[in-house]
Amino acid sequence: MDFALTLIDWYNLNKRQLPWRETDDPYKIWLSEVIFQQTRIEQGLAYYHSFTGRFPTVQHLAQASEDEVMKLWQGLGYYSRARNLHTTAKTIVEKFNGRFPDNYADILALKGIGPYTAAAIASIAFNLPHAVVDGNVMRVISRWFAIDDAVNSTVGKKKIEIVVNELLATHTPGTFNQAMMKFGALFCKPKNPDCESCIFNTACLAFQKGSVGKLPFKIKNQPPKKRFFNYLLLISGKGAYQKVYLNxxxxxxxxxxxxxxxxxxxxxxxxxxVLINSSVWKVVFKDTSPVIIQISRIFKHQLTHQQIFAKFITISTEKNLSETFNDFLYVNLKNLADYPVPRLIEQYLSENGFLN
Ligand code: SF4
Structure with missing residues (x-):
């Protein structure tokens, strides 16, 4: 079976009309790749439209302030992606006169762009023969060819890269890459793929050998690190003049x-x-008498390698703490919504009426 040809035929019949599939503008393809790296289409679509609406070109993005970019990104998580987008937009304007670089090496050298995104941009925008290798692609290839090396090992990754680049060599690179990712995401799913009705089931070695459930093989990662944050909402002033420290x-x-x-x-x-009697608490509050107004529930937040457990302690402080907090911003409570915050903080603020 010609895997690549069969796959592209399947893709042409099943592809969904999406704005970044209708363009060869590398800037928009880059934006879409970054937004959708860790995000479902339903969730990311609004962000894609906000970004392309507010920053229609790479020059617009380069000219924005960091706070504006972060605010627009708020809620999507993995915030280094937004910072890198902004830095890279500035690099493209300064180093490449605002024109997106058109070769793989220059694209890969841009901040925040790894081999996966570089291959996607190079192949889709510039038709260059570089295979995209993400989790979906690794799963499909490891099953098609029953590769049982761990896909998160160097050897396993290399094997898959070689195979997928060979498959891509004779076809339109951009279409092949998009078809591969789509097939992995929609059909050859991690759990319970519908192998019985799959167009590849006569050629797929994992299906033939009964090893679909075991592939792709992965070496187990370390469990995420647990961190415990005790947030201090140090509120001073009254009514509309209430202020709080921000970091x-x-x-x-x-x-x-x-x-x-x-x-x-x-x-x-x-x-x-225990917290009140800790040395750090005494350093923060010295001889002041903070009044604890409220202690929140525990907010749990999962990151890739960390699990955050946060509680928010609302404290009324009449005494000026500016000596201890001189590196912090001192902002009006009613302006909190202007600042880009992590999802965990947003959840707390919204649950407690601070964003109304
Ligand atoms: S037969 Fe099953 S495992 Fe093989 S490609 Fe199709 S869906 Fe994936």
Whole structure:
């Protein structure tokens, strides 16, 4: 069986009309690839339209402020993607005169663009023969050819790359890549694929050998690290003049460029009386007498390698804490919605009426 030809025929019959499939503009293809890397189409579509509407060209994106880009991205998660989009837009304007580079090496050298995205842009926008290898593609290839090396090992990945590049060589690269990803996502699913009605079932080695459920084989990763955040909502002032400290997260940890509140991180879930008697609490509040107004429920948030457990402690502080918090922003409570925040913080704010 000619796997590639059969696949492309299937794709032409089953493809969905989506805006980034109707264009060869590398900027829009890049945006779509970045937005949809970790996001379902239903969720990402509105973001794609917001970005292309607000920033129709790479120049528009390059000229925006970081806060504006992060705000538009809010809710999508994996915020390094938005920061990298912004940095790369500026690089394209400064180094390439605003024209998207048209070869694989230059595309791959751009910040935030790995082999997967570089291959997608090179093949779809410029028709260059580079195979996209993502989780869907690895699953399909490992099943078609019953490759049982771990797909998250160097050897397994390399084997799959060689096979998929051979398949792509004789066909239109962009169409082949999109067909491959689509088939993996829609048909050859991770669990319970409908092999009985699959067009490849007479040639698919995993189906023939009865090993579909075992492939792709993966080496187990470490369990995610648990982190415990005790957020301090330090509120001062009255009525419309209430203010709160905000922290802009910096490089070297999660959520770089987004805002959250001052926090005390602990090794485990910590009771309030233990927290109040901790040395860090005493450093923060010194001789002031903070009044605890409310303690929230625990908000749980899953990241790729970390699990965050956060509680929000609302504290009324009449005394000025600016000495301790001089690196923090001191903002009006009613303006909180203007700041790009992680999903966890957004969830808390919205549940507690701060975004109304
Ligand atoms: S037969 Fe099953 S495992 Fe093989 S390609 Fe089709 S859906 Fe995937």
């Amino acid at each position: 802009k997260r910096v490089e070297g940890d999660i959520w770089q460029g987004l805002y959250d509140f001052p926090l005390i991180e602990t090794e485990t879930e910590t009771e309030m009386d």
